[in-house]
Amino acid sequence: MKTDIIIAGVGGQGILTIAAALGTAALNNNLNIKQSEVHGMSQRGGSVISNFRISDKEIYSDLVPFKGANVVISLEPMEALRYSSFLAEDGWLVSNITTYENIKGYPEFEEIKKTIETIKNHILIDADKIAKEAGSSRSTNVVMLGAGSWFIDIPADEIEKAIAEIFKSKGEKIINGNIAAFRAGREIAKTFIS
Amino acid sequence: MKKLLLGDEAIAQGAIDAGLSGMYAYPGTPSTEIMEYIQHSKLANERNIHRTWSSNEKTAMEGALGMSYSGKRAMVAMKHVGLNVAADAFVNSAITGVNGGIVVVVADDPSMHSSQNEQDSRYYGKFAQIQILEPANQQEAYDAIIYAFDMSEKYKEPVLVRITTRLAHSRAGVSLIDTPREQNKLSLPANPTQFVLLPSIAKVQYHELLKKSTAFIEESENSKFNFYTDGEDKTLGIIASGIGYNYYMENFENMPSPHPVLKISQYPMPKSKVEKIVNECNEILIIEDGYPFIEEQIKGYLTNNKIHGRLDGTLPRDGELNPNIVAAALQGKKFEKLMPPEVVKPRMPAMCVGCGHIDAYNALNEALKDFEKGHVFADIGCYTLGAYEPFNAINSCVDMGASITMAKGAADAGLYPSVAVIGDSTFTHSGITALIDAVVDKSNIVVVISDNFTTGMTGQQNSNALGRIEDICKGVGVKEEHIRIFVPIAKNHDEMVKIIKEELEYDGVSVVIPRRQCVRTLKNRALNAEIKELGLV
Numbered sequence: 001m002k003t004d005i006i007i008a009g010v011g012g013q014g015i016l017t018i019a020a021a022l023g024t025a026a027l028n029n030n031l032n033i034k035q036s037e038v039h040g041m042s043q044r045g046g047s048v049i050s051n052f053r054i055s056d057k058e059i060y061s062d063l064v065p066f067k068g069a070n071v072v073i074s075l076e077p078m079e080a081l082r083y084s085s086f087l088a089e090d091g092w093l094v095s096n097i098t099t100y101e102n103i104k105g106y107p108e109f110e111e112i113k114k115t116i117e118t119i120k121n122h123i124l125i126d127a128d129k130i131a132k133e134a135g136s137s138r139s140t141n142v143v144m145l146g147a148g149s150w151f152i153d154i155p156a157d158e159i160e161k162a163i164a165e166i167f168k169s170k171g172e173k174i175i176n177g178n179i180a181a182f183r184a185g186r187e188i189a190k191t192f193i194s
Numbered sequence: 195m196k197k198l199l200l201g202d203e204a205i206a207q208g209a210i211d212a213g214l215s216g217m218y219a220y221p222g223t224p225s226t227e228i229m230e231y232i233q234h235s236k237l238a239n240e241r242n243i244h245r246t247w248s249s250n251e252k253t254a255m256e257g258a259l260g261m262s263y264s265g266k267r268a269m270v271a272m273k274h275v276g277l278n279v280a281a282d283a284f285v286n287s288a289i290t291g292v293n294g295g296i297v298v299v300v301a302d303d304p305s306m307h308s309s310q311n312e313q314d315s316r317y318y319g320k321f322a323q324i325q326i327l328e329p330a331n332q333q334e335a336y337d338a339i340i341y342a343f344d345m346s347e348k349y350k351e352p353v354l355v356r357i358t359t360r361l362a363h364s365r366a367g368v369s370l371i372d373t374p375r376e377q378n379k380l381s382l383p384a385n386p387t388q389f390v391l392l393p394s395i396a397k398v399q400y401h402e403l404l405k406k407s408t409a410f411i412e413e414s415e416n417s418k419f420n421f422y423t424d425g426e427d428k429t430l431g432i433i434a435s436g437i438g439y440n441y442y443m444e445n446f447e448n449m450p451s452p453h454p455v456l457k458i459s460q461y462p463m464p465k466s467k468v469e470k471i472v473n474e475c476n477e478i479l480i481i482e483d484g485y486p487f488i489e490e491q492i493k494g495y496l497t498n499n500k501i502h503g504r505l506d507g508t509l510p511r512d513g514e515l516n517p518n519i520v521a522a523a524l525q526g527k528k529f530e531k532l533m534p535p536e537v538v539k540p541r542m543p544a545m546c547v548g549c550g551h552i553d554a555y556n557a558l559n560e561a562l563k564d565f566e567k568g569h570v571f572a573d574i575g576c577y578t579l580g581a582y583e584p585f586n587a588i589n590s591c592v593d594m595g596a597s598i599t600m601a602k603g604a605a606d607a608g609l610y611p612s613v614a615v616i617g618d619s620t621f622t623h624s625g626i627t628a629l630i631d632a633v634v635d636k637s638n639i640v641v642v643i644s645d646n647f648t649t650g651m652t653g654q655q656n657s658n659a660l661g662r663i664e665d666i667c668k669g670v671g672v673k674e675e676h677i678r679i680f681v682p683i684a685k686n687h688d689e690m691v692k693i694i695k696e697e698l699e700y701d702g703v704s705v706v707i708p709r710r711q712c713v714r715t716l717k718n719r720a721l722n723a724e725i726k727e728l729g730l731v
Binding site for chain 1: 535
C-alpha cells in the first residue's frame with residue numbers, strides 16, 4: 001500500500017495542519033511516512049506545498065516524483081494548477097474554488113476553472129462555504145482534507161481520530177467543528193466520484 | 195519509542211539524548227527548528243541545557259568552544275551562509291581541538307529556497323580537515339548526532355554534520371534510544387595551552403590534527419553510515435551521498451538496485467570502498483545534493499571520462515536534486531522540468547498585511563523621490579521583500595550587516611544620499627561594527643533600523659537587539675540628536691517623511707528607527723510583557 005499526496009496552497013492557509021492530521025493518523029496505523037514542508041520565506045504569502053508520502057514499505061525520497069501523486073489537495077485553485085503536473089495518470093485533483101488574490105495580474109477565475117476542467121479527475125468545491133455551513137468557518141483546510149480523504153489509503157475514522165488528537169488542547173467545541181468540517185468535505189466530494 | 199520528527203528536530207533530539215549541555219545558534223532557514231525544538235524540550239529544561247539565541251553564528255561557535263573548554267558537550271546550528279560568519283572560529287576549532295564534544299550542524303539550501311546562494315558546507319569540513327557526516331534520512335540524522343559526539347570526544351575534534359533543506363524540513367518516524375546519556379561534568383582541558391593558538395603552540399596542534407587524518411578515513415571505512423551494496427549490472431556503479439541516495443533508490447520501487455551502489459554519509463571518503471566500486475564498474479554516476487564535492491575528488495584534475503555527475507552534465511550543475519532528475523540521468527535523457535499550465539502566475543512571498551516595514555518603505559520612498567533610484571542598501575530579513583513590487587525600494591542584499599558598510603563605502607565614493615536599511619536582529623548580528631566604521635569616518639549616511647522587536651523572517655524568534663538599539667548607537671558614537679525614532683503607521687506618514695528628509699540633509703551618520711511590533715507576534719504574551727517593561731511602547 002502506498003499513497004503519494006501533494007497538499008498545496010498559500011502560506012498561512014493551514015497546510016501544515018492537514019499534514020499534521022495525516023501524519024498522526026499514519027503513525028497511529030504503523031505506516032511509514034515522509035512529509036516534506038516549506039518553512040521560511042515562502043510562508044509569507046507565497047506558494048507553498050507539502051509532499052506527503054505514506055507506505056507500508058520503506059520510503060526513500062522525501063519528494064513525490066512528478067506524475068506520481070495519487071491526489072493533489074489544494075486550498076486555492078491557481079495553486080492546484082501549479083502542482084497539477086505532479087498528478088499520476090489516474091490521480092485526482094481536489095481543489096477549493098476560493099481564490100487568494102495577493103498578487104498583481106491574478107488570472108480570471110473562469111480561466112483557472114476551465115484549465116482545471118481539462119484534467120481528467122478533478123473535484124472543485126467551495127470549501128469556505130462548506131466550512132461555514134458546518135459551523136466551523138476557520139476549518140476550510142479540514143474540509144479539503146475530507147474531500148481528498150477518498151484517495152488516501154487510511155480509513156476515514158482513523159483520520160477523524162487524528163484530527164481529534166491534534167486539536168485536543170483546543171477543547172471539545174473546536175474538535176467537533178473540525179470533525180463536522182471533515183465529514184462535510186468528504187460527503188460533498190463523494191458526489192463527484194462515480 | 196518512535197516519534198514523528200522533522201530532520202531538524204531529529205538532530206535536536208539526538209543532541210539532547212547524547213548528553214548535550216549547551217546549544218548555540220542564530221536563526222536561519224533551514225536550521226532554525228533545531229534550537230526551537232531544544233527550547234521547547236522538557237528534558238532540556240530539566241537538564242538546564244543552555245538554549246538561548248546567540249547574536250550571530252560566530253558568537254554561537256565561540257560560545258560552544260567555551261562550553262567545550264569546560265568539558266561539556268555543545269552543539270552549534272546554522273544555515274550554510276552562517277558558516278561564513280562563523281568560519282574563523284570554526285576553522286580554528288579544528289586546530290585547538292575540543293575538550294567536551296562539539297558538533298557543528300550546518301543546513302545547506304540547494305536551489306536557494308530561502309537563501310542568497312547554495313554553497314556546500316562539506317567544503318568547509320574538508321578545509322578544516324575534520325570529520326563530516328551527511329545523514330540520508332531523519333533516523334540517520336538522529337543516530338548521526340549521537341555518533342558525532344562520540345567521534346568528537348574520541349578524537350578531540352569538532353565534527354561537522356551537513357544536512358540540506360529537504361531533510362531539515364521533512365518529517366518521518368524516528369526511533370529514539372531508551373535512556374538519554376548523562377551530561378559531562380565540568381572539567382578543564384588536560385593540556386592548559388590546548389586552546390592557546392600562538393604560532394609555537396598552533397604548529398604542534400596542527401600536526402596533531404594532520405596525524406588524525408588516517409584514522410578519520412579508517413572510521414569512514416567502518417562506518418555504518420557508509421555502505422556498499424552489490425548489484426549484477428556492473429556497466430554502471432553508483433556513488434550517492436546523503437539524500438542523493440534516496441533519489442536513486444526511489445527509482446526501483448523497493449526492489450534492489452541493479453547496479454552496485456556505494457552510499458556515502460561520512461567523510462573523509464572511505465577510500466577502499468571508493469576504489470572497489472570505481473575499479474569494478476565500467477562507468478560511475480555520482481549523485482550528490484549540492485556541489486560536485488565527491489565528484490571533483492574522484493575525477494581529479496585530469497580528464498576522466500569514466501566519472502559522470504554534475505561536472506559533465508549528466509546531472510544539472512546546480513540546484514536541488516529530485517527523483518525525476520536522477521531517473522533522467524539513469525536513462526541517459528535530459529531532465530525536462532514539468533511546467534504548470536500557462537494561466538498560473540508566480541506567487542512571490544510578500545510582507546504581511548499591517549507590517550511596519552511597509553509604512554517605513556512608503557515614507558522612505560517618498561523622502562527619496564526627488565533623487566534618482568539606486569541609493570538604498572538593504573540587508574537580510576523580511577524587509578528584503580522591499581525589492582519587489584510595489585516598493586522597488588532597495589538596491590542591495592548581500593550578507594548580514596552589509597547594508598551599513600555598503601552605504602558607507604558608497605558615501606566614501608561620493609554617492610549622496612546613501613541609505614542603509616537593516617532590521618533590529620540583523621543589526622545586532624553584524625551591523626554594529628559596520629556602524630562604528632561609519633562613525634569613525636563621519637560618513638554621510640542614513641541608517642534605517644526597522645525595529646519590529648523580533649527576528650521575523652525565520653519565524654519570530656527573540657531579537658538580541660530588543661530595547662538596546664539607541665544605547666548601542668549612542669555608545670558607538672552616533673550623536674543623540676541624530677537618532678530619530680517614530681512609529682511607522684499610515685497616519686504618521688508626513689512626519690516620517692519629514693524626519694527622514696532632515697536626516698538626509700545632515701552631513702554625518704544618522705540613525706532612523708521606525709519602531710513597531712511585528713504583527714505576527716501580537717499574541718506573544720512574554721514578548722508583550724517585555725516590550726511593556728522596557729517602555730518601548
